[in-house]
Amino acid sequence: MSESKRQRDDLVFDASGLSPAALGRKHRLERDPSARTDPMAYLPGMERIDSDLKDRVLAAVAAYDPARFGSADVCRALGRERLAIEDLEALLSPAAAPFLEPMAERARAETVRHFGNTVYLFTPLYIANYCENYCVYCGFNCFNPIRRMKLGKAQIEREMEIIAKSGMEEILLLTGESRSASGVEYIGEACELARRYFRLVGLEVYPMNTDEYRYLRSRGADYVTVFQETYDLAQYAELHLLGHKRVWPYRFDAQERALLGGMRGVAFSALLGLSDFRRDALATALHACFIQRKYPGAEISLSCPRLRPITNHENVRPGEIGERELCQVLCAYRLFLPFAGITVSSRESAAFRNGIAKIVATKISAGVSTGIGDHASKYGEETAPAPEGDEQFAISDTRSLAQMAADLTGEGLQPVLNDYVDA
Amino acid sequence: MSNENDTLTLGGHAFTSRFILGSGKYSPSLIEAAVQHAGAQMITLSVRRANTKQSENILDHIPEGVTLVPNTSGARDADEAVRIAHLARALGCGTFVKIEIMRDTKYLLPDNYETLKATERLAAEGFTVLPYMHPDLNVARDLVKAGAAAIMPLGAPIGSNRGLATADFIQILIDEIDLPVIVDAGIGAPSQACRAMEMGASAIMANTALATSGDVPRMARAFKLAIEAGREAYRAGLGRVLSRGAAASDPLTGFLR
Numbered sequence: 001m002s003e004s005k006r007q008r009d010d011l012v013f014d015a016s017g018l019s020p021a022a023l024g025r026k027h028r029l030e031r032d033p034s035a036r037t038d039p040m041a042y043l044p045g046m047e048r049i050d051s052d053l054k055d056r057v058l059a060a061v062a063a064y065d066p067a068r069f070g071s072a073d074v075c076r077a078l079g080r081e082r083l084a085i086e087d088l089e090a091l092l093s094p095a096a097a098p099f100l101e102p103m104a105e106r107a108r109a110e111t112v113r114h115f116g117n118t119v120y121l122f123t124p125l126y127i128a129n130y131c132e133n134y135c136v137y138c139g140f141n142c143f144n145p146i147r148r149m150k151l152g153k154a155q156i157e158r159e160m161e162i163i164a165k166s167g168m169e170e171i172l173l174l175t176g177e178s179r180s181a182s183g184v185e186y187i188g189e190a191c192e193l194a195r196r197y198f199r200l201v202g203l204e205v206y207p208m209n210t211d212e213y214r215y216l217r218s219r220g221a222d223y224v225t226v227f228q229e230t231y232d233l234a235q236y237a238e239l240h241l242l243g244h245k246r247v248w249p250y251r252f253d254a255q256e257r258a259l260l261g262g263m264r265g266v267a268f269s270a271l272l273g274l275s276d277f278r279r280d281a282l283a284t285a286l287h288a289c290f291i292q293r294k295y296p297g298a299e300i301s302l303s304c305p306r307l308r309p310i311t312n313h314e315n316v317r318p319g320e321i322g323e324r325e326l327c328q329v330l331c332a333y334r335l336f337l338p339f340a341g342i343t344v345s346s347r348e349s350a351a352f353r354n355g356i357a358k359i360v361a362t363k364i365s366a367g368v369s370t371g372i373g374d375h376a377s378k379y380g381e382e383t384a385p386a387p388e389g390d391e392q393f394a395i396s397d398t399r400s401l402a403q404m405a406a407d408l409t410g411e412g413l414q415p416v417l418n419d420y421v422d423a
Numbered sequence: 424m425s426n427e428n429d430t431l432t433l434g435g436h437a438f439t440s441r442f443i444l445g446s447g448k449y450s451p452s453l454i455e456a457a458v459q460h461a462g463a464q465m466i467t468l469s470v471r472r473a474n475t476k477q478s479e480n481i482l483d484h485i486p487e488g489v490t491l492v493p494n495t496s497g498a499r500d501a502d503e504a505v506r507i508a509h510l511a512r513a514l515g516c517g518t519f520v521k522i523e524i525m526r527d528t529k530y531l532l533p534d535n536y537e538t539l540k541a542t543e544r545l546a547a548e549g550f551t552v553l554p555y556m557h558p559d560l561n562v563a564r565d566l567v568k569a570g571a572a573a574i575m576p577l578g579a580p581i582g583s584n585r586g587l588a589t590a591d592f593i594q595i596l597i598d599e600i601d602l603p604v605i606v607d608a609g610i611g612a613p614s615q616a617c618r619a620m621e622m623g624a625s626a627i628m629a630n631t632a633l634a635t636s637g638d639v640p641r642m643a644r645a646f647k648l649a650i651e652a653g654r655e656a657y658r659a660g661l662g663r664v665l666s667r668g669a670a671a672s673d674p675l676t677g678f679l680r
Contacts, residue, residue: 109635113582116448116634169475199474296527297499339529414450418475421510423503 007274007319008238011137017145026143029134029241039237039248046250047209047257053290054252057283060085061231066278069093078102083336088285091332092278100328107334108359114338118416119408120363121401122170122202123163126372127151127190129389130181133243135229137274137307139392140176142242149372149389150181156190159375160197166367166379166401169418170200172225176392177206177245184212188219195220199418202267206244207254213261222422223265223299224258226251231283232275239274255291265299266291267343272326273307273319281329285336292337301341301363302333308347308393323352327359334360346395353397354411366404368395429658431603431625433572434519434551436490440464441620442650443492443605444643445630447472451484453639458486461643467492467521467628470511482514492553494521501540508545520545521553521575531581535562539569546570555607558592563600574600575628577608578619582631584611587619597623613642613649620653621661 012030014023028035042048069090077087078099090096091103128150131140139146151159163171171194175182187205194201203216204225213224230236233248240246255266268288270280284302292300306321321329326348333342344353344361346368353364369378372389379400399407405415430437444463446454458466466485470493473482485491493511498504501524508520522545524537538554539562546552551572556562558576566574576593579585586609587593597604603625610616616627627650636642 112448112635113584113631116631117450118448167477169477292529296529297525299528339531412450416472416475417477419469419471419497421471421474421497421507423498423506423510 008136008235011239015144018143022143026134030136036237036241037246039233039240039246041247042250043244043247045209046244046247049210049253049256049260051253051256053256053287053294054249056290057231057252057286058233060286061279061283064089064279064282066093069095071095071098074099077335078106085286088332088336089282091335092281092329094278096328096332097324100324100331103328103331103335104359107331110334110338111360111362115362117412117414118419119357119361119413120170120416120419121168121366121404122172122200122363123166123168123365123367123401124172124174124204124370125156125159125163125194125375126174126370126389126392127156127159128175128178128182128186129372129392130178131176131243132178132180133245134241135243135245136239136241137271139390146390147388150186151373153189153193155373157193159373160193162375162379163367164197167417168367168401169198170202170420171198172202172204172365173221174204174392175206177243179206179244184208184215188216191216191219191221199422200420207251208257210257210261213258213263215261217262221263222420223267223301224255224263225267225269225303226254226258227269227271227303227305228252228284228287229271230274231270231280231287235275252287255287256294259291259295259298265301265341267301267303267341269303269305271305271307272321272329277321277325277329281332285333288340289337292340299341300337300339301343302337303343303345304330304333305345305347308396323348326352327356330356330360346397347393348396350397350399350407354407357408357413358411364404364408366399366401368398370395429654433553433603436551438464438490438626440647441626441654442616442647443467443607443626443628445628445633446481446485447630448634449639451481454481454484455486456640457633457643458489460640460647462647463489463643465490465492465519467494467630468516469494469496470507470514470516471497473514473516474510482516490519491516492519492521493517494523494555495541496523496525498522498524498541499526499537500524500534501537501544504537504541505544508541508550512550518549519551519553521555523555533557533577535559538562539565542566542571543569546572553605558589558596560592560595560599563596567600567602571602573603573605573625575605575607578606578615579609579611581608583609584632584635585609586611586615590618590622593619593624594622613645616646617649617653617656620650621656623657624653626650 073090074096077090202223203221270284341362343363371391374388408415443465446468493516495504495507524534525531542554555575579588605626606619606624607628611632633642
């Protein structure tokens with residue numbers, strides 16, 4: 001059995017409550033490759049743009065052999081003022097592990113030079129968790145019978161009021177990936193509402209076409225985050241078995257379409273743990289680097305999430321990527337892209353986030369819930385229980401905005417709620 | 424020897440300090456001490472940072488009597504810079520504005536063309552306009568015509584602490600432009616600030632050099648002293664520097680009658 005196959009089998013689970021028919025469809029997708037579509041074939045309505053970035057990133061990853069690098073390569077990379085791609089490769093390799101402290105020292109100096117001691121705070125708001133995709137590791141996947149929910153306009157506004165009252169000025173709006181349940185206009189309405197309560201509005205929703213991004217920009221969205229999950233095409237096809245998300249190239253070009261649609265910034269990430277994390281980290285950094293070169297005005301940021309337990313499947317774990325490996329990846333990102341924002345997720349522990357904020361992070365979430373419609377209960381506002389939708393994944397760091405700001409200040413950092421003006 | 428009359432005049436205001444302090448990248452609680460140690464009478468701040476409901480607004484940390492110089496960082500073209508300047512005025516930041524227009528998120532180099540357009544419009548509206556620019560003589564001359572109150576050429580890429588990488592071009596601006604030339608960006612050490620002042624720069628703007636030092640107020644004082652030393656040297660007139668050998672003690676032309 002191949003490595004990737006074994007890992008997929010660790011992630012796949014049958015939740016109780018699925019109908020026999022649904023279970024049959026699910027098993028067929030898992031076991032019979034002929035039941036799946038071609039992950040490189042666009043679906044009707046998906047826009048194609050003329051871009052060679054996919055080929056360049058894939059070629060670089062295919063040529064990358066982490067075992068080829070030794071400590072001399074790592075030392076040379078650390079001595080360079082501007083890192084070449086091969087330096088990034090060295091810093092992501094196993095040979096760099098003993099150099100974590102000098103990497104962190106240099107990463108910290110770069111972070112301070114570009115961002116001072118500031119750390120921006122934001123919170124995500126999930127407005128719907130319907131999803132049409134079957135991604136085997138995700139709590140929202142269409143074969144996981146969780147409580148589904150889509151907030152109405154009044155409910156969204158109520159959630160935003162509660163969050164805004166906590167002092168938060170930046171919000172990241174998320175949905176599950178369902179065009180039919182959470183249409184572009186629905187997301188547009190949420191952006192308009194968000195604009196009234198927040199200074200900066202980010203989106204983490206399904207990839208869409210340029211004209212749809214342009215529409216959402218006109219409704220108040222500022223930046224777009226799309227996680228590629230893994231840049232390993234074969235593994236991607238094994239893990240994303242059904243739905244529009246199965247189409248790898250359409251997802252890859254999402255940031256470019258968002259920028260063509262007028263978005264100010266884009267964010268990139270692989271979900272570390274799905275495939276070889278060193279290759280995925282290399283691909284993520286190169287994807288971001290090539291986009292910045294092609295669109296020099298774009299604000300670029302990177303995230304670095306690891307797999308987390310999900311509803312109905314507690315055993316989803318990040319595998320070989322411990323905190324030391326995560327720190328190594330983040331330091332390599334910082335040294336290769338010193339100007340890029342780096343966001344650290346509430347998937348990580350408070351202790352890790354406090355530490356990493358001093359080295360590389362420029363943005364950290366606080367007051368996080370990955371459930372639907374539960375800010376009232378989580379922010380201690382509601383007395384009567386309201387209906388809530390289940391969470392996408394379990395978070396680790398549950399600190400409120402006030403607690404996070406106090407902790408960062410205690411670490412000698414400067415929590416910032418807004419550094420943005422929509423001119 | 425008195426320096427009381429050696430003032431820098433911008434927008435009708437006379438300043439005796441020639442050190443413009445930045446306020447980004449370090450904790451706002453240090454601003455007051457930094458201003459005091461720097462002897463600064465002007466402080467820049469990013470409008471986007473002041474554009475917050477945050478209880479601890481950076482504006483609350485600016486001491487009384489210090490002239491605010493809001494900057495338009497985040498603007499990508501002249502239209503955006505003009506809108507940010509209007510927002511600054513609405514926030515009560517006065518009529519000074521430092522124009523920063525960047526279309527490149529990697530190096531943050533100023534866009535001279537858009538900066539010129541924004542300068543024309545904001546100067547016409549009555550702002551005291553301080554354009555941050557790449558040191559180009561032709562653009563500097565156009566900025567003078569556009570109504571700038573000073574010009575602010577970069578010494579090196581912003582935040583780089585690399586010093587006067589553009590020294591030769593800044594010298595040309597100092598020699599040819601009648602407005603104050605304020606060296607902005609890249610100054611990483613007091614010695615570099617001193618050198619720029621010796622060259623005839625009218626003032627120095629610094630931020631990252633302080634923020635990345637171990638002690639912000641102390642570094643602010645070090646810059647103050649260096650800027651004053653450089654200014655004094657400039658006013659005194661630097662002695663000549665011989666590039667090769669020594670001067671003959673008996674003049675070569677001594678035989679001439």
